[in-house]
Amino acid sequence: MNEITSARPDPDFVPHFADKVIFASSGTTGEAKLIEMSGRNLAYQILSASNLPEENCKIVCRGRCNNLAMIPFHHIFGFVAVFLWYTYFGEAIVYPSTTSIRDVVYAIRKGPATHIYSVPMFWDGVAQTLERTIALRGGKIKEAFERTLGYGLGELSRKEAGFAASPFFRRLIRNKVFGNKVVWCISGGGAISKKTLRIINGIGYPLSNGYGMTELGVACVEKRLDPKDRLAGSIGTLFGGFEAKIRDGKEEGELLIKSPTVHESEIVGGHRVPTPLEDGYFATGDIASISEGKYLFIKGRLKDTIIDTNGENVYPDEIEDYFRGLPHVRNVACFGLEREGREQICLALETDNAAEEGAIDKIKAAFQEIIASLPSEKKVDLPYLYRHSLPVSGSMKVKRFALRDELAAGSREFIPLFETEKGSGKGDFWAGFDPAEVKEVLSAVRKIFATNLQLLEEKVGYGDVWDKDLGGDSMSYVAMVSDLNEHFRVEIPTELYGKIGTVNDFAKEVLILLGKGPRNPSNS
Numbered sequence: 001m002n003e004i005t006s007a008r009p010d011p012d013f014v015p016h017f018a019d020k021v022i023f024a025s026s027g028t029t030g031e032a033k034l035i036e037m038s039g040r041n042l043a044y045q046i047l048s049a050s051n052l053p054e055e056n057c058k059i060v061c062r063g064r065c066n067n068l069a070m071i072p073f074h075h076i077f078g079f080v081a082v083f084l085w086y087t088y089f090g091e092a093i094v095y096p097s098t099t100s101i102r103d104v105v106y107a108i109r110k111g112p113a114t115h116i117y118s119v120p121m122f123w124d125g126v127a128q129t130l131e132r133t134i135a136l137r138g139g140k141i142k143e144a145f146e147r148t149l150g151y152g153l154g155e156l157s158r159k160e161a162g163f164a165a166s167p168f169f170r171r172l173i174r175n176k177v178f179g180n181k182v183v184w185c186i187s188g189g190g191a192i193s194k195k196t197l198r199i200i201n202g203i204g205y206p207l208s209n210g211y212g213m214t215e216l217g218v219a220c221v222e223k224r225l226d227p228k229d230r231l232a233g234s235i236g237t238l239f240g241g242f243e244a245k246i247r248d249g250k251e252e253g254e255l256l257i258k259s260p261t262v263h264e265s266e267i268v269g270g271h272r273v274p275t276p277l278e279d280g281y282f283a284t285g286d287i288a289s290i291s292e293g294k295y296l297f298i299k300g301r302l303k304d305t306i307i308d309t310n311g312e313n314v315y316p317d318e319i320e321d322y323f324r325g326l327p328h329v330r331n332v333a334c335f336g337l338e339r340e341g342r343e344q345i346c347l348a349l350e351t352d353n354a355a356e357e358g359a360i361d362k363i364k365a366a367f368q369e370i371i372a373s374l375p376s377e378k379k380v381d382l383p384y385l386y387r388h389s390l391p392v393s394g395s396m397k398v399k400r401f402a403l404r405d406e407l408a409a410g411s412r413e414f415i416p417l418f419e420t421e422k423g424s425g426k427g428d429f430w431a432g433f434d435p436a437e438v439k440e441v442l443s444a445v446r447k448i449f450a451t452n453l454q455l456l457e458e459k460v461g462y463g464d465v466w467d468k469d470l471g472g473d474s475m476s477y478v479a480m481v482s483d484l485n486e487h488f489r490v491e492i493p494t495e496l497y498g499k500i501g502t503v504n505d506f507a508k509e510v511l512i513l514l515g516k517g518p519r520n521p522s523n524s
Contacts, residue, residue, distance in 0.1 A: 022267075023076055023214045024394075034267035035214045044260040045080050045217045046088045048239035053089075056223040058184045058206060061114070065091035065183070068113040070104055070122070075395055077188045080218045081117050081210070101125075105178065112181035116205075119396040120192040121331070123185075123207065124324060127196040130177060130203070148173060149202030153227050173203050186210045186221055190397055191298065191317035193324045194233060201227045211235035211298060215275070216282055217261040219244075220296060234295045245281070246290060254302055255288035256281035287315065304400055306336035306343050308377045314345060316400060319378060322370055323347060327362045328355040331390050335400040337382070337407060344381035348403055348414065350390045353455050360385075360458040364417060383417040387459045388471060412469045415459060429504060433517045438507065441488075445507045448487060452480040466501035477501075490514060 019039040025032060053060040067086045071078030086093060096107035107113065134145045147164035150156035158165045174180050185200065188210040200207040208230045210221035222229065222236035238244055241261070247254040258281045265274055275282065287299040300315035308314055316334035323332050331350040336343040351359065371379055384407075391399045407414050430438050442462065450457040453470050466472040472480070481492055484506060490513040492506070500506060511517040 021079075023074065023079070025214050035263045036265045036267065036272070037217075037263050041217070041261050041263060042080075042084065044241055046084055048241045048259075048261065049085050049088075049218075051240060052085070052223075056184075056225070058225070059115075059186075059221070059223065060085075060089050060091070061183050065089070065115055066094045066111045066113050067091060067115040067117065068104070068108060068111070069093045069095045070099070070116065070118050072394075075189075076214045076217055077117065077119070077210075077212055077395075080212070081186065081188070086115075108178045108182070112179060114181055114183040115185070116178070116182060117186045117188065119189040120187050120196070121190075121392070121396045121398075123187050123200060124193055124196050125330070126177065127193070127199040128324075128330070130173075130199060133176065144169065145173070149198060152202040152204055153198065153231065170204055174205070177203065178205070184208075188212055188218070188221075189395055191300065191321070192233075193321050194231065195321075195325055197231050197233065201230055206230070209233060209235050211296065213284060213286075215263050215266075216257055216259055216284075219257060219259070219261075234291070234297055236296065237294045238296070243281075244288075244290070244296065246288065247283075252289040252299065253287065255284045255286045255296070255298075257284055258282070287313075304335070306334075306345055308343070308345075310377060312377045314378060319345065319347065319380065322374065322378075323349070323367070323380075326366050326370075328352045328359040329363060331398065333386075333390050333398040333400055333403055334380075335404045337404055339382075345379070346382045346384065346404070346407060347380045348384050348386040348390060348407075349417070350386050350388075351456055351459075353459070355456060357457075359456060360417075367417065384414040385417055385456075385459055387413045387415060387455070387469075412461070412464065415461065429508070433508075433511060437511060437516050441507045441510055442503060444487060445484065445503050445510065448480060448483045449503055452476050452483065460503060462503045464502060468501075474498075484510065488514065 021037045021042065023035045023037060025035060065086060067082050069078070069082055071082055073079045073083050082093065094107050094111035094113045096103045108116065134142055144164040147156060147161040148170060151158065151161035151165040152170070156165070163169055171180055174182075182205050185205050185207040186209075187196075187207060189212075192209055197207060197209070206225075206227070208222035208224075210218065212218035212220075218239070219242050220236045220238045222234050224230065224236070241259055243258040245256050246252065247256055256278065262277070262282045263275050265272055267273075285302045287302055287305065289297045289299065291297060298317075300317040304316045306314040306316065314336075316336075319334040320332045323329070326332070326349065328351050329349050330352050333348045333350075335346050335348075337346050338344075349363070351363070367383060386403075391402050393399055446457055446460050446462070449455075449460045449466075449470070453460065453472055453476065455470070460470065464470050466477055466480075467474075477497070481497065485491055488510050490510055492509055492513070496509065500509060508517065
């Protein structure tokens, strides 16, 4: 007979559990570590925000608040600002079924969500999509939209804005985005474009900028109700219990924060170590300035800062802000790279691969126009098209350090913006072929490559290999060969499948099959 015997509980035993929460750092700087928060740290996170209803009657508004759970709770922003705060205040949380844009928007409308807290990448995407939608409607709608923004931001009077100031037109625009139930929005986790702040606030969704770190939780948010204060880009004033100063008492420099929310220990390389503090202050690694003795402004990350030839600091966040409005560009990333004895400013552009023909020419023209307006220390040295989507961390931040290392290693994901035609089949490879026929066939093959790969033509180099460089697979390869056969009315030999994989290779084979080129061993 099997028996199970349990020990009697020790009457003097006092359990200690559920007093630690582990968060992972974002991983954008290449220094992954685990942050250990205690129950005390998290209790102070709630207490620090207890005055929110008095400081801002919309962040915690009268009546029912429904906060959207878009930021995952393993992210400090989501755990504190969405989960801890709003459950403490007895408010509801709206959960989308998935993180797809369609399901998120559905949850906002169906909830309905009154509060939307997310990262800059989300807000930039919303603003860009709305701006492009308005642009497609034509000049009059675009003009009315601009007047709506002006009225919403207090730049135009109702009379000056005219019909664009009417509740009907403003509701119409918001119905195209999230509807008319949203009360307040917060962006956190990085720098946000001033253009994005203008668009979102201008259409009637109060969007303010906030600040926090995995190591210390959420520290502050711009709480003022006047949209002009939010447009300035401030991250607001500190919550209760927080203290801040700039290193060495400078006007601008590394931000140091003291707070009972600062984590007690961290795990680095498998070893648990105490939190590094300087006279009780935690060094954030962020460059900041303080205005009027209390309003904080973040310039960028200390480790991301680029030092130009004159010793001036160049902040990637600021450079990215200049170029976020480029046509057909979905995302941008700026980083420094040591070349030719100095740190050069690099810019990677993620484009909309569904953009119409001529998109790259528009990007080039707009890029040059912006460059002409910038001071010399902020001019981009190396602009690139990035072939696929920019690498993003779990906290939805672009991995600048990963991009820098990738470019330094010679990755072919980077295509020089002003050399997109480089490698178009010149030289001995085309000896004996008619140049005009080569150009015509190359162009057609490149289009078929781009269509099957769902890439802009300019992202398909003539010497790029189908799978290694362009991300294609065997199934799409077969479909592409079928399209080539149909377009040129040829039959590419099956024994060549997998052996040839570039635009140059296929164009040469097509010309040979059409009887327009010499046949020699180097052709196959």
